[in-house]
Amino acid sequence: MISRIGLYFSSKYSTMLSLENAKKLAASKAVDLHVNCGDLIGIGSGSTVVYAVERLSERVKADNLRVKCVPTSFQARQLIVKHNLPLTDLEIDRELDVCIDGADEVDCNLNLIKGGGGCLLQEKIVASCSKKLIIIADYSKNSKKLGDQYKKGIPIEVVPMAYAPISNKIQKAFGGVLDLRMAVKKAGPVVTDNGNFILDWREYNQDSDWDKVNTTLLSIPGVVETGLFINMASKAYFGMEDGSVKIQAP
Template sequence: MTADLSPIDRAKFVAAKRAVEYVEDGMRVGLGTGSTAAWMVKCLGELVRDEGLKFTGVATSKRTAELAQQVGVPIVTLDEARWLDLTIDGADEYDHNLHLIKGGGGALLQEKIVATASDQMIVIADISKQVEALGAFPLPVEILKFGWQTTKALVEETLVSLDVLGQTTSLRMNRDEPYITDEGNYILDLHLRRIGNPRQLSLVLNQIPGVVENGLFIDICDIVIIGNGDGSVEVRDINSGTVEHEQVDVGETDNLFADIID
């Protein structure tokens, strides 16, 4: 079945397969949201089924929780787990400092809470997500419904004084209605093009009344695993400063993975 994967799907798959090697019996593991994270959840389900891996997952969204349960991964709440050994998640962008933009899938708030409640965060991605400077991907900002237009205006006013190339914002939509997060909030997408100082931007945005959280993950990611279409991966560890190149044995997966392929 893996022979039928497109290069981008193969890249996501090998990054996910390499990442689950970090999961050990007895761990409490945060499970990310998005297309690459879905590969990871399926890989964990295969390990539970075929190798008897025993661990507990904490999902970052309702859809991740549903997928995990479908493939046999036991799920508890973060309150029940209290603290996590590891979180594995995708990213919309990452730079050389392993700073991230996340939230394209709408789960940035729960993703950030889970990631910061972990001893280690591993990001799985393909090479297209690597950028010199964050900002080409719109930055998601989760905001309260109450007074959202005022919050939007305050965000736009604040952007004028910050080191960004663009200042356009838009309310994320789900067809004809505003997109609603799992926590019942709206999302503003900030079209910044380039973010000169991600740390400053994150701090300033979170001081605006009505802003719940933003999609900049600063000093949270420890390792990024970059998948390639040829089945190879690059493992970058920001703490040790190491970069390793490996070949992942993709083998032939079964229909456990069939519904992930777009």
């Protein structure tokens, strides 16, 4: 019995490690294939991007790689500073060579859900200013349809005064449930880097025409941006359980 319990915990711990290893594999592969000397790089947010910045720092030191980085959030900026990588911004450098970012979910058509960390607006701005958006993720983010794996909902950043009527309008148009995202270690709702609230839209129709849905959502007054990234990603790299990297292209 003791050996079986030990085997169970060993197996469970190994699975946990493999998830982090999968993130690292995807991040390293993407940085090695898509970052060149002299590039202007958008740096996304989230746990997988940590490994991308680590690999980028290694290449800068080992290969004397010259790059400049535009962060998509305060967290991304701190990560860039921590690794002593050069910072720039969109006021100085208005077109980027590549943006490397994570995703909460990627479907079979390379549609993305992003914004689980609340940085969707700045992530989408930086991605839109990049010649190509490269997504890095572990195998758990790879789905056939949006909503297969990621159950927390599609994030929608909204002006605070309008969150209630916006929620009603979305429910009337598309159904589903919208929750105002609440903070964990403070009272009240989550406030984004841009001073807005986030609605998380759950129980939506997974067979929706996401391009049309996204356009409709953005037409609602008070909606600042959505976590639907449609026709934006050039490629996605998924670190797999077996140690390989799956590459998905449109």
